[in-house]
Amino acid sequence: MSDHVAKSQPVLALPSNPIPSSVTPKSLSCSSPSVTYISRRTLVEVADGLLGVMTPSPTHMKPSVNSDSDGPSDEVSAYKAWLATCPSALSSFNQIIGSAQGKKIALFLDYDGTLSPIVNDPDKAFMSPEMRAAVKNVAKFFPTAIVSGRSRDKVFEFVNLKELCYAGSHGMDIMLSCADSESKIEDDKEAKLFQPASEFLPMIIEAYNSLVEATRSIRGANVENNKFCVSVHYRNVDKQDWNSVAQLVNDVLKSFPRLKLTTGRKVLEVRPVIDWDKGKAVEFLLQSLRLDDIGSVLPIYIGDDRTDEDAFKVLRQRNSGYGILVSQVPKETEAFYSLRNPSQVKEFLDSLVRWKEQAQPVHDQER
Numbered sequence: 298m299s300d301h302v303a304k305s306q307p308v309l310a311l312p313s314n315p316i317p318s319s320v321t322p323k324s325l326s327c328s329s330p331s332v333t334y335i336s337r338r339t340l341v342e343v344a345d346g347l348l349g350v351m352t353p354s355p356t357h358m359k360p361s362v363n364s365d366s367d368g369p370s371d372e373v374s375a376y377k378a379w380l381a382t383c384p385s386a387l388s389s390f391n392q393i394i395g396s397a398q399g400k401k402i403a404l405f406l407d408y409d410g411t412l413s414p415i416v417n418d419p420d421k422a423f424m425s426p427e428m429r430a431a432v433k434n435v436a437k438f439f440p441t442a443i444v445s446g447r448s449r450d451k452v453f454e455f456v457n458l459k460e461l462c463y464a465g466s467h468g469m470d471i472m473l474s475c476a477d478s479e480s481k482i483e484d485d486k487e488a489k490l491f492q493p494a495s496e497f498l499p500m501i502i503e504a505y506n507s508l509v510e511a512t513r514s515i516r517g518a519n520v521e522n523n524k525f526c527v528s529v530h531y532r533n534v535d536k537q538d539w540n541s542v543a544q545l546v547n548d549v550l551k552s553f554p555r556l557k558l559t560t561g562r563k564v565l566e567v568r569p570v571i572d573w574d575k576g577k578a579v580e581f582l583l584q585s586l587r588l589d590d591i592g593s594v595l596p597i598y599i600g601d602d603r604t605d606e607d608a609f610k611v612l613r614q615r616n617s618g619y620g621i622l623v624s625q626v627p628k629e630t631e632a633f634y635s636l637r638n639p640s641q642v643k644e645f646l647d648s649l650v651r652w653k654e655q656a657q658p659v660h661d662q663e664r
């Protein structure tokens with residue numbers, strides 16, 4: 298099937314091995330009912346994964362409209378059509394809190410693109426003071442964890458709230474209580490630390506060094522060591538060099554058969570082949586924090602990335618809680634609800650706080 302996306306973008310000819318598992322077409326649960334739309338979206342999902350065309354653009358929106366009418370109004374109507382199956386968490390707020398009656402809400406928040414805007418320099422993905430205040434407030438009422446692809450230390454630097462739990466490296470580095478991370482007693486720290494891929498640390502460092510070396514000649518390529526995974530950002534690389542980035546990363550991976558490649562928003566991610574992802578991290582956190590009673594806890598996970606789909610899927614399969622996808626464009630997703638951008642995420646968090654404050658003053662709340 299031809300597609301203008303494939304024609305208008307340099308196709309990134311990733312060699313057959315390894316195939317990023319995350320670009321495999323998934324079941325649709327929150328997408329347009331149009332069959333044509335779905336099949337074309339699937340193609341775009343693949344293109345997204347490899348080319349990272351995740352930011353809103355006329356090209357990105359085109360698959361949902363016919364070829365002779367692809368203006369902004371069509372983008373709006375395509376988004377509206379998608380909202381019919383993946384409703385706004387703001388407009389559906391009453392339904393969400395209706396499901397939470399008699400239950401404790403547990404919040405899981407991705408960082409990049411959810412609490413902070415996506416920026417060109419990943420080291421500068423700062424969250425606003427207003428967003429930090431919103432997260433701090435919401436954590437007064439609900440157990441709250443950050444689940445990010447970044448290293449735990451890095452995401453803690455950005456968020457800087459000790460009252461939260463942090464799961465870094467796509468959930469491969471979990472600290473159950475931030476307060477304990479500063480404990481002088483090593484046993485305290487270790488009791489709260491969960492690192493299912495710890496044996497991979499030396500290999501990740503080696504892969505990081507190799508990837509830095511391999512991509513040195515590519516202008517704009519940025520290799521980030523996220524402790525249990527390595528992220529190769531190509532947001533600032535000229536499009537004509539995207540193929541080279543993929544090829545170089547793939548070549549490096551040939552020496553590391555126990556590492557696999559996945560994709561995110563203009564980023565190629567190298568991580569251990571263990572069966573662990575953000576979904577597993579959420580299950581682990583729910584159990585460890587004794588929040589795994591479906592009858593009394595309603596987990597809500599908010600995220601914008603393909604890697605967040607694993608967490609959405611876990612909540613859907615548990616038949617407990619809701620995934621909320623942050624996206625400005627229609628996407629296939631396992632999430633139940635959507636929000637357009639980080640400012641809507643803030644609005645949603647603020648609404649949760651207002652709702653809880655009205656129901657019960659903060660000092661009476663059970664954490």
Ligand SMILES: [Mg+2]
Nearest residue numbers: 407409410602
């Ligand atoms: Mg994200």
